Amino acid sequence: MTIDKTVKKKVTEEWLNVFCQFSEFHQNKLYKVIEPCLVGIELIKSPFTETYSPYFVIYPLWKKDVKANLEYPILLKDFKNEKGFQLDISFENHSAFFKDVIECVKLQIPLALDGSVSFTKLMSVLDDYSKSPPLNAAPNSYLQALLEEAKLKISLYIGAPEAQNLLDQISRKSWETNHFKACGVEVSQWFQSLQEVITNRYSFLQQIEVNKQDKKIAKLQSSVLTV
Incomplete structure (x- = not known):
């Protein structure tokens, strides 16, 4: 039916x-x-x-x-x-x-829906997600790297020092280079792209604001991300 x-x-x-x-x-x-x-x-x-x-x-x-x-x-x-x-x-x-x-x-539901949202809590939610199935089965895979990239970019919204600190942590991990290659990505190039995003933080922030002005996004309710 x-x-x-x-x-x-x-x-x-x-x-x-x-x-x-x-x-x-x-x-x-x-x-x-x-x-x-x-x-x-x-x-x-x-x-x-x-x-x-x-x-x-x-x-x-x-x-x-x-x-x-x-x-x-x-x-x-x-x-x-x-x-x-x-x-x-x-x-x-x-x-x-x-x-x-x-x-x-x-x-x-992992985040408070009323009022502002804590940056620390949001990052904690993503950390917990990285440790849950199926992601936890391959902690150094490219899929985990994509999650780390998202965390870095959320950090970059807060500030460049926060993002740089996370990039330093990311660079010390023993990533599965073969899995990156299977996904068409070189680890070194990925690191470089993350550094470039941090360097060009103004453009990064500008793109977020452009997207938030889209008519379908602009009509949504919003909350502030607080440190």
């Missing part, structure tokens, strides 16, 4: 009524701006059944345009039920389970 679009719209509205700190970016994407990032909840439909699962997401705002920023999330983490399984909610019986689902999500 195919679920009507009006049912899916109602589901999104119910999520927004609970998490009113987010704004609707798309029918199943609820976001807010936290300075250099988009943070939110996505209601991702199963490809096999008429059910959906909520995910906590973080996207960058420093790439060349909004489309590029939304190509690949920095963080994509599902929510679990009381038994430790991924939440899987039927569109048809949504109302019967929604209250319990919301309780699970509220307990697991």
Whole structure:
């Protein structure tokens, strides 16, 4: 049975009524701006059944345009039920389970939704994500490097010294060069690109501001990132 679009719209509205700190970016994407990032909840439909699962997401705002920023999330983490399984909610019986689902999500959402967001807490969330499956299986892989790159760029939004300190830590890691090469990247060139971003911090900040002025981003609610 195919679920009507009006049912899916109602589901999104119910999520927004609970998490009113987010704004609707798309029918199943609820976001807010936290300075250099988009943070939110996505209601991702199963490809096999008429059910959906909520995910906590973080996207960058420093790439060349909004489309590029939304190509690949920095963080994509599902929510679990009381038994430790991924939440899987039927569109048809949504109302019967929604209250319990919301309780699970509220307990697991990793960032405060009201007021400002701590830079330290945001970095801690990304650190925890790096230690969870499947990323923890390959701690020196290029996928881990991409997460470190995101952390560096969030740090760069705060200041160049913070970013440089993180780059120094990154350069001391024993990265899996073969995995980088399999992804078409040389470790030395990657280091160089990170240093160039730090050197050109003004352009980096400028690009974030350009993206935040996009009409779809500008309508979203926002929070300040504090040190």
